[in-house]
Amino acid sequence: MLKHSLLALLFAAATFMSHAEETDTASDANTAYIIDNLYTFMHSGASKNYRIIGSVDAGTKLTQLSAEENGFIKVLDDKEREGWVESKFVTKSAGIHQQYRTLSAEMASMQEQLRQAQIELPQLQEQNQTLTDQNTALSEQITKLKNTLDAERTQKQQAGAKEKRQLLTYGGAIAFIGLFLGIILTIVLSRRKRYDGWA
Numbered sequence: 001m002l003k004h005s006l007l008a009l010l011f012a013a014a015t016f017m018s019h020a021e022e023t024d025t026a027s028d029a030n031t032a033y034i035i036d037n038l039y040t041f042m043h044s045g046a047s048k049n050y051r052i053i054g055s056v057d058a059g060t061k062l063t064q065l066s067a068e069e070n071g072f073i074k075v076l077d078d079k080e081r082e083g084w085v086e087s088k089f090v091t092k093s094a095g096i097h098q099q100y101r102t103l104s105a106e107m108a109s110m111q112e113q114l115r116q117a118q119i120e121l122p123q124l125q126e127q128n129q130t131l132t133d134q135n136t137a138l139s140e141q142i143t144k145l146k147n148t149l150d151a152e153r154t155q156k157q158q159a160g161a162k163e164k165r166q167l168l169t170y171g172g173a174i175a176f177i178g179l180f181l182g183i184i185l186t187i188v189l190s191r192r193k194r195y196d197g198w199a
Helices: 001-028 096-198
Strands: 031-034 040-043 052-056 061-064 072-076 082-086
Touching: 052 082
Parallel strands: none
Antiparallel strands: 031 061, 040 052, 040 082, 061 072, 072 082
């Protein structure tokens, strides 16, 4: 059971890693990210001439609020700040940093599931053993009942055969007695007729 759980978790992790970028991109059309390996400044307007509000780290997830204007895009960052960043530093694909954070959260969830599975494993094994014992006991009861049923069926068949033999015997005896009485009556009546004739 534990082996199957581990395989399922590993398969889910591999599937998630291979499709992480597609999932993030398809989730929201306005989602964007700062490209990896740099940080960029956020300005209060669509130009470098505007005041710098702050910096945005590489891989930060953004919400795009406007179309490109003068090489800048208006965004909302993870700190709820609205500002403008250079469009060349923005991508629709999740960077390595974002994928790492997402995968770390997913891995933590899987580890928790694995821990829970390890806790439940002894209980499941005990339940499995109980069910196996119950199945064995039921199988033995079924076998006993089947043997009893077969014995009763055999006894009924033997009793039926015995009854048939008795009926045949009684019928033969009655037929023989009837025949015997018929012969005796015939002889007696024929003798009477002779005696009556002499008189």
